[in-house]
Amino acid sequence: MSKKFFLLLFSIILIFGTFLPQGKGIASSGTITISSEMVNVRSGPGLSYPLVLTAKRGEKYSIVKETGDWIEIKLSLDQTGWVVNWLVTKDNETNPGQAAASTGKNIAKANTDQLRIRSGPGADFPIVGFLNEGQEVSILDQNENWYKITSAFGEGWVIREFLDVLTVKSPSISSNNLKAGTVTADTINVREEPSASSSVIGKLTNGTNVTIISKQNSWLQISFSSLKGWVKAEFIETKAETSKDSPKNSTTGNYGTVTAESLSVRSGSSLNAAIIGSVLKGQRFAILEENNNWAKVEYESGSFGWVSGWYLEKTAQAPAKRSTKESTVTILHNGTNIRKQAKAQSNVVALANEGDTFTVKSIVNDWYEIELKNGGSGYVAGWIVSSNGSNAQIQKSGAESYLKNKTIVIDPGHGGGDNGTTGANGTLEKELTLRTAKLLYSKLSAAGANVYLTRSSDSFITLPSRVYAATANDADAFVSLHYDSSLDRSARGMTGYYYYNYQKGLADSLYTSTIAQTNLGGRGVRFGDFHVIRENSQKAALIELGYLSNPQEELTLNSGAFQENAASGLYDGLARYFKNN
Structure with a gap:
């Protein structure tokens, strides 16, 4: 009996072995x-x-x-x-003679002309340059809707759909690329990775000379004695930057008048150079030197620096004054609203399309009063048109100035085994909150804020740990992001919550700005007994960004357009809150 049993077992093994996968066509290959x-x-x-x-x-x-x-x-x-x-x-790809640690940069080409490059990932960020169709750039980073790029002008962000990705280039690292640098801050942290959340492995003091090994976004990899790590680029001055700042008596023969409300002066001709001052709209300077789209000026007596040439109206002599009636504006987007008064809440009196041109009658704050084709007048926001003539291009008030150096903790609700609510069509709240949080993180980081996520992946974080992230970092604002649900599938709209009266201002600002940006229905700002705001000693608010239980609203909430607008609304809300507090 036992002999027959073993023969039968052996036969079964042979049969199953015949049908087991033999190749590695879909198996792991590294x-x-x-x-x-x-x-x-x-x-x-x-x-x-x-x-x-x-x-x-x-x-x-x-x-x-x-x-x-x-x-x-x-x-x-x-x-x-x-x-x-x-x-x-x-990890299994190494080329002969190439360092295993070398990383590649993706190269892309602009597929449209006059592609706007912005200082951050959002339409509210200032324009820092333009790309022409076919111009190549290197991709440094990305989020859902934007690429961070670098080219001759420096670094900036462009909308992803207007770049065609080409190839990957992997430059080798040679000793010829090493530069010397000097610490300019009192004390700086040296971190293990190029991130503010990475572990601190050492500190350097003012005046310390270091060797710069490589650069990644706004971080420099440096070495000093036996210490090797990453520091913020703004705290390191290179010899090349110092030489650029040496005063020159000669000029280019051109003059530049500042067209932005406020324009940063930098130590070098790059967005990565340290900000050393600022100039205001209407100020006029002799241009001492030009490099790509940057101009060197004497912004104060005996002080020299670089400003973006995009915000200078250049002339060979003092510009002659012209009346506003000689100026026109051109509409940049289809369906642009022309309003009765110079504010976003005013009634729409007309719609305009890309390319439409109007004569400027006057300027009211950040709005142009324009003459309509029917002889009437209306107002259009200055940052969504291009100006032609003597009037300076209006830029939307720089929210970055109110967000710079602020500490903000973003709390994407749920995560890990806690899915949160599940939408009518299967959307998981934990995934959508993280998606929104990362878009907001990109915008705030680009504005110079110190931003922390309570979670950056699908992981479970306890409620006390989320609150601790706010207190441990002494947050100026804590924003908890959620999406709502109800047994009533017709329920829709956004809701803001606070627990203490001192939190109400933040909740109001976030709610109002996000409603305006997304055009989603609003349910108001109200008291909410939620742990992350009840137990929080910092300024904290919880925002329910819409109802996943409503099938129609779920589709809207999942769209890339809504996610971009929601992140922009939250960003504007934080800027407005800090501006007023």
């Missing part, structure tokens, strides 16, 4: 490491596929297979996802 700050992992090889999760820098995943520019990675025992190959580094 691993990848996420090399960008945050990378979207999608359910298929394309941007149109749903978002599965967001991976962060340094995370490693096994490769399943590759299709074109996309890599399928293993997320868990029974789940896979797809990432674009230029945002990851293959």
